[in-house]
Amino acid sequence: MTSATPRAGHYARAAALTGALTVLGSLLGFGRDLLLAATFGADTRTDAFLVAWMVPETAAPLLIEGAMAFVLIPLFTRSAANGQDLRPAVTATLPPIALLLAGAAALTALAAPWLVHLLAPGIADPDLAARCMRLTAPTILAFGLAGYASAALRSRERFAAPAAIYAVYNIGIIACTLTGHDRLGVLAAALGVMIGGLAMVAAQAPAFARHVGLPGGVRPVAVALPLAAFAPVAVYTLLRQGQVVIERLFGSTLGEGAISHLNYAQKIAQLPMVLSLALATVTFPRLARHIAARDAPAAARRLAGDLTAAAVIVLPATAALVVFAPEIVAVLLQHGAFTGADTAATAHVMRLYSLGLLGQAVVGVACRAYFCGTRPSRFPITAMAAGLAATAVPGGPRRTPVGGGRHRAGQRGRDHPDRGDPAARPARRAGGRRRRPGRGAAGRALPRRRGGGSGGRVAGPNRLQRTEPRRRPGGGPARGGARVRRGDDHTIRGADPDDRSARGRAMRPATAPLVLMYHSVDSCAADPLRVTVSPRRFARQMRWLAAQGWRGVSVRELHAAHAAGEARGLVGLTFDDGYADFVSRALPVLLAHGFTATVYVVAGRLGGHNAWDPGGPRKALLDARQVRQVAAAGMEIGSHTLGHVSLPGLDAAALGHELTRSREVLGELIGTQVTGFAYPYGHAGPREVAAVRAAGYSHACAIRPSAPGGWHALPRTYVGERDGPARLLAKHVRHRLRWRGPW
Template identity: 50%
Template sequence: MSGTATDPAAETTAAGMKAAGPCTPDAQVRSGRFLARAAGGAAGLTVVAALLGLVRDQAVARLFGASHASDAFLIAWTVPEMAATLLIEDGMALLLVPAFSLALTQRTAGGHATDPVRALVTGTLPRLFASLACAGGLLVWGAPWAVGILAPGLDDPRLAVDCTRLTAVTVLTFGVTGYFSAALRAHGRFLAPAGVYIAYNVGIIGTTLALHSVWGVRAAAAGVAVGSLLMILTLLPTFLRLMPGRSGKRVARERGPALFGATVLAPVVLFVVSRQSQVLVERFLASSLPDGAISHLNYAQKVAQLPMVLSMMICTVTFPVVARAMAAGDREGARRRVERDLALAGTVVLLGAATVLGCAPGIVEVLFQRGAFDAADTAATAGVMRVYALGLLGHTLVGALCRPFFSAGRPTWYPLGAMCCGLLVTTAAGLLLAGPFGVDGIAAANALGISAAAVLMLMGLGSRAVAVRPGAVALSLARPAAAAAVAAASGALATGLVPGPLPGLAAGCLLVPTAFLLTGLALRAPEAVHLLALIRQRFPHGR
């Protein structure tokens, strides 16, 4: 899991092609092929991890249903959810990928007494480890207060407190995982970081199945801790191989670079926290609804957001390219790359959203309706999934747009301002809609808030970071959005007409992409035309 299909040096070179200035057409083709292979490989591992995540959720649903026990676990699950976003995906990556990219560029230029990559690691990793260890210990001690803030409506918070203390270890383990992942991605290694969630879910599933009869739902929380340790072990061998060896002479310890200074760290951390706070608002509002409300929101969100996770693989792979282009002053290259990424990621997530909208009841019934998870839970979860799907494009655009904002490595507060506006919309809409519409109203508030933040970030990117054209981006997404609407209606029709949950789901999942592609071609959506061209190249003349 730690290697790639190409030579590491070639990977690093390919990842930097677009940032190195003007490229020959042949070099651009090689770079494009490398990025496509890297995104495809990472997406493949992400699919495996997502499937294991579904098995994990199925295990929790089967053993604990939608009950007080599952709600307690999901309140504790807020800790690894927040930690994953802050320390593995967004926060750590936004800080460290540009920093490691710059260190690699300085290593290539030469003239440094100490290897720049090693200086970066020795100057930041020990301090980060100590800070996160203290933060995790503080969370263990303050778990009762944390649960009281997250879910004040719980009648008996003791089980949630126990689970929170077990999941608190992820504050440290996810931080180390995120550090290793950022370093590997900057080096052009994408498979190992994409594979960490496979190890994570294996740890959760194994521990839950082994210990649930003894510990109850606490076994799932312990599994989170075990899985997070497996994540580090997955990355450690590759990280150690990429780090340069010690020189013969003793070198004084470097000071931590400015990336961990308050002026650089604060905008990134606060942006990520504000983005993840949508989940906190949801669970805060749902804690006052009947038992099972938090569980319905969780199961729906986990499944509905799978298309977003896959679409973000495109931006994850190209983020080092954008960072190096910005560092080299290639603004036009960065603009083209970002606009292309937004169109590709948006098309992928719209296809996924169409599948969720068209097939939600069948998806939930096939995945979860067994054991303690009954037909009423299926109906409630499917309804929430469909509402969540309306905000998937907004979630993807926010995830894609934040990267160019932070790719230059200088402080910018605009993304935080946009997310705070979106969070205000989420909170206000949730307070208005949760009473009359329950969990559906909370999910609608999420979609409204994240969509508002996406629009604000798109409008502000051109004047603050990369000169993207909002009108061109909107036009590139309008036709796939229309194709998604037709595909969703086709999927709903197929699942309703074909008897049986599994045959109906299979028919819907076949018809949705077919209708999406055909409608996209009829509307001449560029990404649909490009996809058809790729199919023709792969299977020429019916071969």
């Protein structure tokens, strides 16, 4: 009992160190992927590189964490447990293994063109892929030596150097890409893979020489490599990696960028699983000792603990990846050449990957128990073969795009004028056929619908929702279009969002629509009230919205789209107070993106200034001519009362006058009915909401209403000068969490 605590503390420290270094390696891996995405995007170059990257991707699980570890760790652990020196075993086994690996690397380099044709028959640039593969082929030798050293060091309970190998590997790729992409293009990344592999060996060499010993100088012992044990482990590992090969085989036929989207999605989704397997790696020597000693209860407890730890890590991460897939991909990858269209495709694929994370983690942990004994079981191989078949069979016959891939018919995506502007591209039916977008109540295109007939998917930035036809009792489709299944933020088509009956409340969106609140767009040195966004920042914010696949719309258009069940991909844009700078600063940017917005005008102060803000900068307001100009440009004009007064401080008569007279003034000015309202200062209680509804407005915006008001007290998200992409993303997440439920 006295030695148990220090030993438990040793393993705890080893687990913490391994976890920290694994996280560092994963973060550098994210940095590597982010750099590749920003530098090369998702096109034929990255597709060629990723086909070549299948060599190290296959070698790594086979030679570092897979078959090599499963066979050598039990072998070395038994020797260490018996007090034997490992150098004789190293002298007997390392040279023939290195010779075999060198031959495999040379053969791969020579056969690179044939392998490219076999693995990706539809790739656009097979010559570039073959050149990249020749550069990555030496990783077979490098990874094999790194895996050998890792197994020997772990059997000696030395975990730091083996855990650091992925960090140095990614540093090599990042350094080569940064320094060589101008001259070598994507070949610089392939060269970095080779250099990173050599760095993995170099990082472990000092610890290996000190704690294990280099081969030579001792008489080798007769150590028979357990090839009978190695073969099942190798088959299992290759079957597991075969899923990636199958995906890229099919991806090569889906169009430019599809392989890249699959790769980026997989790399992000696998992080929780990699962390759980890294922690299990620390305890693997203990599991091997328990099994070698035939201590079944201890082995079962160790395995149960590893499975529990994997579930604790993977399950919450899966939920986060599914819910916030577009936001995660955008923050990590959407920079430089990686566009909003690439983000949408990658996020959709990542959601599908995430659903299988727990199963992959459980298999990765549990299979270690089968390969520790003298007779490896056939069950892991059978399970992995079934998984490979499940990957290959559904994807084989159709090979239709799932989430991404630009078709090669006509111009390539990078040369197409609409690339990167999802709102400008026509919608596609399944299989790539184009169709005209639907039109909303305001006469503008509604979000794109994928899928034909009475069913299909409505595409948006957050998820794809499935629609299904209404059915008559006899089984045929009923009139009135499709019924949309209830989800996070949509209603049943045709429902009145303001129906206050129990049925109306049940059909109300579970999350309030996202509406952004602006005031002035101008250059302003001193703005203590923070009502001003600079033109440059505003333009960046609108570009970011478009890059996410969102379309900014007026509240009137958002209201109509929600009533029709067509609000996916829409975000409301509002501008309070009706500042004159809207015409010169904001309007051109909105029109350039095809956006609309609602401008809330103080009807009794046309052509004046913001006298209600004595502590802020003096700003001119829209005059009558400018209000008509804004309306003619397709923007909605809404009321912000006559004098920008706080409504809760008014008596009933004054309240009614502010609401009705401002609506009349603006309606006469623009020649159409005014249906939108915004509460000055965001002050909206139950009395004010009821008065706005009674005055004839169909929708109204607050900020944080004091009582649920539905479409007559929409909550809004303030946007200011400091809000870049990360803050906008955080505010979007906060909005979804804050306004989930009655609003």
